[in-house]
Amino acid sequence: MASEVLVEAHGVTRRYPGVVALLNVSIAVRPGAVHVVAGENGAGKSTLVKILTGTVPPSDGEIRVLGRLVGDEPELFKRIGYVPQELNLFPHLTVAENLFMPFELSGFGGAVLDSRRLAEEARKQLERFRIHGRPEQQVRELSVSDQQLLMIARACAHRSLDVLILDEPTSSLTVNEIERLFDIVRSLRAEGKGIVFISHKSEEVFEIGDEITVLRNGELVGHYPVQGMDEGRLLALMAGREVKVDENFYPSSPPGDVVLDVRGLSGVDFEDVSFNLRRGEVLGFAGLVGAGRSEVMQTIFGFLAAHGGEVTLAGEPLRLGAPSRSVKAGLVYLSEERKQHGIFPMQSLMHNIGITLFGATVWHGLVSTNKERKAVEEIVARFDVKAPSLSQRILNLSGGNQQKAIIGRALAIHPKVLILDEPTRGIDVRTKVEVYRIIRDLAERGIGVIVVSSEMLELRRCAMRIICLHSGRMQGEFDSRTCSNEELVTAIFGKTRENS
């Protein structure tokens, strides 16, 4: 290596109209090291990534790649590979085509595809990254984790790559798949590449990281070696104060009578699910990605079609198949896909929340702007949604604030049962705790709450009763206070307790 540092940002600042997203931040990525960037939502992680990848120019400061200023040689950005959090492959093109787009490997200056050569090269990459797939297969046929690895392979494939930036690469992977990913990260590290790893999950930080850069509110908190760092300290650095990691959030009042009863429900990807939920209870649903948790919930809600089974809500049978009917009956579902199923991105915060308040704000058929403003202000205050103004497009708020706004909106419907699907996905630690408090508060006010989550700790902290799903089937019900982690993990991996 010509230089000790592969990529270096020095005193980088990025201003947007009215906002300073990043202020005087420096970072240095060394060869053969995994550099973790940690920080809460809105800490400036994604802005830093955008600057390091050349997507946006910094307002101030300089970036050097291999010791050379990128301002003089934009070509240097080609040495930095970026793998975003969301899958962004071409699902209907083949594995080989995805890998080598824009086809630098092809004949006649890229004008004609040399498919045999592409396939050969692709096979090498598939082997190297241990992806289960064939070069001529359509990408959509691969599993999510293979697609994730394929994105990494693609970033490494057609450039003289020095630095690889991985943006929360594990968010949709199971434990085994994460191990596979980490093996690959380790082998890249052994090759002398610099890896920038962005993650919310502290256990991963400690497993794979060598150095940590902590950001808070767009400013640099510091650089730390992973050795000698512990979880509590890391969370405290990110939050700027102490965070308790083992507090639980069980409702203080005992649960009431049964409010939701599900009998023998079957649908897309799951079968024969039966359970009940009491008023004032928080029920957890655990399972791997693809176990059918969201499908069960969306079917109860009527967003997906049911193949059989019965749902009783507050003693009345619920006709499945129409979300509008479920909402009317008092059943509300908040999707894990906040962007796809939650927010109205281009509408204001006021109209995003106001859309469920018409019962209180409409007078003679017209929405009273004053009443709406007051009602929305109340919700914003109660759920502590931080926004510069109510007329701000919700798109411009952070994920945590969007989530709080959406929970507030859902509660304005006065649900009897509220289903929260991954309520803290993409939310920083501090806001997570706020969401847990909201969940407890809801249960204490007599709402039946179901929490679906991939984070075992989250379920154990919020729900007293946890149901495990595996491959669309129920694997048992556990008392959060008495069961062991091992029991739960065994169940979500689909083994019966006798075998374990």
Next chain:
Amino acid sequence: MKSRWMPGYSALQLIVVLVVLLLLFAVSSLLSPYFATPYNMTIIARSLAFIGLVTLGQAMLMLLGELDISLGAMGGLCGVAAGMLMMDLGVNPFVAMGLAVVLGALLGLLNGFLITALNLHSLVLTIAMAGVYKGVNLVLTKGVAITNIPESTQFLGRGEVGPFPTPFVIMIGLLVVIAVVAHRTPFGRYVFAIGDNAAAARMIGVKVNLIKLLVFVIAGALAALAGTLMVARLGTAQPSIGDTWVLPSIAAAVIGGVATTGGIGSPVGAILGAGIVGVIEDITVLYGISPYWQGVISGVIVVMAISFDSVSRRYLFSSR
């Protein structure tokens, strides 16, 4: 920067459209001494009335994230239907016009039903339906205009209320109603919400398909009203009524700031956009520019409008 009345639409953008329209007025008055005459203004207002009615419906559909290419053909068919009801079946002319509007609503319902029930793409379906409606029109009329429409109806097309042409007054009245519906009623809010994110709207219990159906019905009825008023204006029910309405209605909405992807814009902006299209058409005629150039000019304006929108959005919403 955003007005309380215009959800998802910056008041700034509305002002820009208004300023462009006023500038266009100023430039046009300089270009031709005939432009600023009351007579010419009446001509502009009258033609704006018909395009405006179609634009109102189109804009509501676009806010919803849909489009209807068959609105012109629908208007033509309903105009012809009104003519046939009056002349061939001897129905009271005003009842006939009312029935024609009801027919338009039903055709809109048919479009909306096919799109929501079969989950079809509105652009493709309505291109096909435009062919169907135009075809039925030609089959019924054999391509010949129905003449001698009773003079009693003519005040609706040719008459004036004070200084304003009657159809223009009708259009402005409906604009007010639709703007209030769009911005100040739950129904209107649902339209914006669906256009912005239909899945999210379903998730909070909005009856998405019902709202879509209703907007198609409204657009159909407005197009039919435009068609029948045109019959009243011409005194004959021409099979060619509505042939040139659809593309200007889309262009007007886009110029007025309605996003083709839905969720952003306002009916008021769309009508101002229609005004821009109308003034450009008028001045090209007055200035003696060959009508062959008109398509080029309005095309360039649309490209400019969407570029302005795109560039300004990149600047205004570049944060995060």
